[in-house]
Amino acid sequence: MTNREETYNNYKSRFSEIEIDDNNFVRKYTSVEEEYNLIKTGVAVRDLSNYSKIFIHGKDCESLLKRLTTNKIYDLKVLEWVKTLFVNNNGNIIDRTLLLKFEDYFLLIGSNTDEEKLYKWIKRFVINEDIIIENSFEDYSLFEVLGSQATSYMSMILGDKFDEFSEKNILRVKVDDFFVHGIKLKSVGNIYKYIVLVDSKNAASILEVLNERKSIFDFGMVGEEAYNIFRIENGIPIAPNELNDTIFPVEVNLLNEVCSKKQNYIGYKIVEEGNSELGKLVGITFENHFNSSNKNISIENNLGEEIGIITSFVNSTHLKKPIGLGFIESSISPNGELYFAVDENIKSKIHISDL
Numbered sequence: 001m002t003n004r005e006e007t008y009n010n011y012k013s014r015f016s017e018i019e020i021d022d023n024n025f026v027r028k029y030t031s032v033e034e035e036y037n038l039i040k041t042g043v044a045v046r047d048l049s050n051y052s053k054i055f056i057h058g059k060d061c062e063s064l065l066k067r068l069t070t071n072k073i074y075d076l077k078v079l080e081w082v083k084t085l086f087v088n089n090n091g092n093i094i095d096r097t098l099l100l101k102f103e104d105y106f107l108l109i110g111s112n113t114d115e116e117k118l119y120k121w122i123k124r125f126v127i128n129e130d131i132i133i134e135n136s137f138e139d140y141s142l143f144e145v146l147g148s149q150a151t152s153y154m155s156m157i158l159g160d161k162f163d164e165f166s167e168k169n170i171l172r173v174k175v176d177d178f179f180v181h182g183i184k185l186k187s188v189g190n191i192y193k194y195i196v197l198v199d200s201k202n203a204a205s206i207l208e209v210l211n212e213r214k215s216i217f218d219f220g221m222v223g224e225e226a227y228n229i230f231r232i233e234n235g236i237p238i239a240p241n242e243l244n245d246t247i248f249p250v251e252v253n254l255l256n257e258v259c260s261k262k263q264n265y266i267g268y269k270i271v272e273e274g275n276s277e278l279g280k281l282v283g284i285t286f287e288n289h290f291n292s293s294n295k296n297i298s299i300e301n302n303l304g305e306e307i308g309i310i311t312s313f314v315n316s317t318h319l320k321k322p323i324g325l326g327f328i329e330s331s332i333s334p335n336g337e338l339y340f341a342v343d344e345n346i347k348s349k350i351h352i353s354d355l
Contacts, residue, residue: 002138003200004049010204011221021224023113024050028223033317035226039146040318042218043153045210046227048142048195049203052095052110052118055136060129061106068122068266069099070249072259076101079170081183083257085249086118091270092245094121096254098183098195100170109142109195112239141203145210146193153217154184154194157210175209178202188234229316232323235283235355241295241311242281242325251327252281253355279327280354282334284310286322287349290341298342299326299350307332310341328352 004024011018011026019027026047028035038044056065065073071084080101086094095118098109110118115137123133145154155162158173165171171182180198187193198206211219230236237243237252249255249271258271284299290313299308313324324341328334334352341348 003141003203004138007047007049007141007200007203010207015221019223025113026221026223027225029221032223032225032229035220035222036229036318038218038220038222039226039230040148042147042220043145043149043214044147044220044222044227045207046144046146046222048144049140049200050113050115051142052108052112052115053136053140053142054108054110054119054122055105055134055139056108056122056131057105057133058129058131061131061133064122064125064129064131065099065106067264068125070258070262070265070268070271071099072262073099073101078103079172080168081170082168083185085254085257086121087249087265087267087271088121088245089267091248091267093243093247093249093252093254094118094245095239096243096257100181100183100197102170107136107140107197109197110239111243114240139200141198141200141206143196143198143203143207144193145196146187146191148191149217150194151192153214153219156215156217157213175206178205180206188236225314228312228314229318229323232283232312232314232325233316233318235281235325237281237325238312242327248278251278251330278330279308280330282308282326282328283353283355284313284324284326284341285319285351285353286313286324286341287351288321289315290322290346290348292343292346294343297326299328299352300340300342302338302340306342307339324350 015029018029021027069084071082082099084099085096096111100107119135165184173180183195184192297310298306301307308328310324310326313322316323339350339352341350
């Protein structure tokens with residue numbers, strides 16, 4: 001039995017209503033409404049262990065990363081991290097990542113459940129250099145602590161150690177007989193969320209610690225269905241829906257993860273040039289119930305002209321109506337005009353808002 005299987009068996013023993021999808025993501029632990037409320041008003045923990053994780057070691061690894069990452073990494077110190085994108089020769093997104101620097105290696109945490117995609121992209125550029133690159137998907141477990149009470153909760157858990165957190169450093173904490181690493185980063189608005197990284201063999205143990213020390217906080221695990229509602233409401237793109245190799249960073253408002261002074265990475269010319277003809281990410285609200293199994297649904301104007309696509313949608317238990325994300329031509333300003341979501345014989349009125 002792998003460490004991941006052991007963790008899932010632990011979940012199944014604790015949550016009688018748990019549902020796990022085909023990608024081994026937990027759809028829900030209890031109920032979508034309860035988990036959504038944890039994100040909005042309490043402390044929510046997401047298991048992100050199915051995201052890609054890549055170990056990179058060797059004296060030439062920093063040189064390799066400089067050639068492939070969109071953000072600057074030359075001033076990154078040990079136990080510091082940075083957000084960065086990997087793009088292809090056409091400037092499209094391979095993956096959105098967190099790059100963590102440790103004493104003698106780097107760890108890349110991707111945002112794609114395809115564990116091979118980023119690994120294969122990086123591997124193709126390793127030829128005769130002193131670089132070791134390993135797919136560490138099974139080696140590490142990853143948890144996200146978010147919600148309106150997340151900072152207060154983490155402050156209580158860490159005590160004085162919490163004051164060592166900055167927006168750039170990796171905090172190393174010993175729990176019982178193993179080490180946990182954490183980072184603090186901006187979430188929606190001015191609320192912070194926290195990433196907890198641990199060896200997979202200690203995944204169940206750290207979750208027990210977090211739960212045992214919850215004190216007065218409204219604390220619990222949340223699955224992808226509840227998080228999907230929250231992230232669509234707040235215009236958060238995910239892979240592969242809005243982050244893939246047909247999308248440019250500018251289309252999903254990610255130029256803040258591109259260093260404008262860096263001009264030596266793969267695809268930089270196209271990324272830096274930008275293009276006013278590209279699409280833009282928008283929020284979508286449906287007037288009526290909409291049911292479709294298609295991944296990409298067309299957006300049409302009132303003349304029947306296709307002007308975009310819907311890439312994510314969900315029935316929001318909070319808003320009591322379907323909502324979504326999608327892309328429209330960047331030259332279009334919604335301005336209250338009438339638009340339609342179109343899928344084969346289904347046509348539904350929608351409202352579009354800029355993000």
